[in-house]
């Protein structure tokens with residue numbers, strides 16, 4: 001198994017019963033997910049996987065995304081944030097302005 005260098009988990013607001021409740025879904029995190037997948041393809045980035053998660057319990061900061069295994073929690077209010085995060089990943093840095101603290 002090839003482990004990705006960056007596994008990006010985008011919150012889909014799923015709860016244990018399968019329902020979507022929470023800020024990330026209401027703020028259209030699924031559109032952000034689609035943009036992220038397209039941008040990764042357009043940039044021909046390798047070693048990056050994308051997945052959807054349940055609520056990560058930081059709803060008030062949402063939409064949120066985690067870069068694993070680095071463990072960087074990001075707020076992703078829009079596609080500009082995703083661009084900045086992907087730029088940082090390409091440059092082997094961190095998008096400090098979008099980090100959750």
Ligand code: FES
Pocket residue numbers: 011012013014021022023024025054055056057058059060062063064
């Ligand atoms: S709904 Fe995304 S962190 Fe809770």
